[in-house]
Amino acid sequence: MSMAGSHRPEGSPRARRRSGGLAVLLPLALFAISLFIAVIAYVGTIRVYDRVVTDLPDPRDLDSIVLGENSGVFDRTGSVKLADFGTDLRETIDFDEIPSIIIDTTTVIEDKTYWQNSGFDPLGFIAAALDTLGGSGRGGSTITQQ
Numbered sequence: 001m002s003m004a005g006s007h008r009p010e011g012s013p014r015a016r017r018r019s020g021g022l023a024v025l026l027p028l029a030l031f032a033i034s035l036f037i038a039v040i041a042y043v044g045t046i047r048v049y050d051r052v053v054t055d056l057p058d059p060r061d062l063d064s065i066v067l068g069e070n071s072g073v074f075d076r077t078g079s080v081k082l083a084d085f086g087t088d089l090r091e092t093i094d095f096d097e098i099p100s101i102i103i104d105t106t107t108v109i110e111d112k113t114y115w116q117n118s119g120f121d122p123l124g125f126i127a128a129a130l131d132t133l134g135g136s137g138r139g140g141s142t143i144t145q146q
Contacts, residue, residue: 071085
């Protein structure tokens, strides 16, 4: 057998198999690394959530919550204080007892699209992210998300 006969052409099965191994292993390795990072992020998020939730008061027992800060009512510019209500005037009431104008006003201030969105406002979220990146932080969650 001569030297010329022992050389395999590039298109032979053995040559293709060698180059194909990396083409299969690289995506698998990237997938495995991505999956590992996703699992670590998920477990970390659950642990942080668990730690935060354990310190929260039970929402079914509102009477046990101490409301220590005074309430102030300001004009529409936010610069003139019209009234100051101390902690002695606070009283827990049922949702049905809140005047509808208070609910509507709070809704308009907090989330203008509350009655139209499904609980997530993508445009509001993007606008808040851009504001945060620009140095002007503001909330990006809807009332439903809160």
